[in-house]
Amino acid sequence: DAGVIQSPRHEVTEMGQEVTLRCKPISGHDYLFWYRQTMMRGLELLIYFNNNVPIDDSGMPEDRFSAKMPNASFSTLKIQPSEPRDSAVYFCASRTGHTEAFFGQGTRLTVV
Amino acid sequence: DQQVKQNSPSLSVQEGRISILNCDYTNSMFDYFLWYKKYPAEGPTFLISISSIKDKNEDGRFTVFLNKSAKHLSLHIVPSQPGDSAVYFCAASDVYGNTPLVFGKGTRLSVIA
Numbered sequence: 001d002a003g004v005i006q007s008p009r010h011e012v013t014e015m016g017q018e019v020t021l022r023c024k025p026i027s028g029h030d031y032l033f034w035y036r037q038t039m040m041r042g043l044e045l046l047i048y049f050n051n052n053v054p055i056d057d058s059g060m061p062e063d064r065f066s067a068k069m070p071n072a073s074f075s076t077l078k079i080q081p082s083e084p085r086d087s088a089v090y091f092c093a094s095r096t097g098h099t100e101a102f103f104g105q106g107t108r109l110t111v112v
Numbered sequence: 113d114q115q116v117k118q119n120s121p122s123l124s125v126q127e128g129r130i131s132i133l134n135c136d137y138t139n140s141m142f143d144y145f146l147w148y149k150k151y152p153a154e155g156p157t158f159l160i161s162i163s164s165i166k167d168k169n170e171d172g173r174f175t176v177f178l179n180k181s182a183k184h185l186s187l188h189i190v191p192s193q194p195g196d197s198a199v200y201f202c203a204a205s206d207v208y209g210n211t212p213l214v215f216g217k218g219t220r221l222s223v224i225a
Contacts, residue, residue, distance in 0.1 A: 033213075041217070042201070042216065042218055043156070043218070098205070101212075102158070103148075103157070105153075106153075106154075
């Protein structure tokens with residue numbers, strides 16, 4: 001397996017624009033997580049899915065953030081409208097059962 | 113409130129010596145603890161884990177120690193190598209294993225040749 005695949009690797013966008021981050025989890029994994037890394041807060045959980053169903057989105061900072069998982073092999077994280085304070089590295093991770101989570105390489109988002 | 117704390121943002125160690133990274137947690141429900149290593153421009157990668165039924169787990173140069181009564185764990189790297197220079201994250205999850213990993217803020221380790 002190629003591991004967790006995220007796209008794009010880098011995204012630069014203007015304030016107010018919509019941004020969509022994409023993730024393909026490892027095949028067979030039933031949990032998918034979206035994390036955001038910032039200097040101030042470290043790695044913080046935004047939302048996670050189990051068997052494509054959102055379980056906890058309490059980490060999503062605002063209504064501007066939304067996430068979907070239409071099937072077991074694809075998830076998106078959308079920010080609309082984007083703001084400069086959303087600039088961070090966004091990671092997707094997947095796992096099965098009570099095991100370690102495997103991370104993608106991340107998307108570095110810059111909102112100018 | 114931070115449930116997993118890594119109080120040292122950075123650590124510098126000479127090559128060949130021992131690196132000790134520390135982590136504290138507050139949630140008594142945590143029973144599974146992990147360490148991840150992260151290089152720049154890459155995602156975190158799993159390094160080693162420990163279940164609460166153990167107090168030590170070893171994998172090559174890496175050993176994790178767990179002190180449940182103190183709610184403290186540590187990662188020992190012996191001997192340290194320049195390639196170990198990275199950010200190390202401590203993570204934990206609860207007894208049911210169905211919740212996400214909660215991460216500390218990380219410790220940047222620099223191994224000096």
